[in-house]
Amino acid sequence: MRTKHGVATRRRRKKVLKLAKGYWGKRSKHYRRAIETVRRAGVYAYRDRRVKKREFRSLWITRINAATRERGVPYRIFIHKLKEKNILISRDILAKIASEYPEVFDKIVEVAKN
Numbered sequence: 326m327r328t329k330h331g332v333a334t335r336r337r338r339k340k341v342l343k344l345a346k347g348y349w350g351k352r353s354k355h356y357r358r359a360i361e362t363v364r365r366a367g368v369y370a371y372r373d374r375r376v377k378k379r380e381f382r383s384l385w386i387t388r389i390n391a392a393t394r395e396r397g398v399p400y401r402i403f404i405h406k407l408k409e410k411n412i413l414i415s416r417d418i419l420a421k422i423a424s425e426y427p428e429v430f431d432k433i434v435e436v437a438k439n
Contacts, residue, residue, distance in 0.1 A: 385420040392423035406437035
């Protein structure tokens, strides 16, 4: 008696079609098209998990730069002075402090300046 793989095949296909749910046209209904689209979506997801980190760092730098320029110091000099004084605060925390606690950020800028 030969072995059939009906259950495994159906499960595999259902899994792919479930991932393709909501895609346009044949991409969500036909297995072949769904496989192509799901695979491509996975590539984009993998890539963009890394791109997201870059974009957030850029956003933090922009926010810190805006806050430091209001206080008369450009971003590059501010960061350089922090490193000279051995003050290790990550950019995401600096950006959060700058937007939510301006009085604390003022003190950090003063320490960096002097």
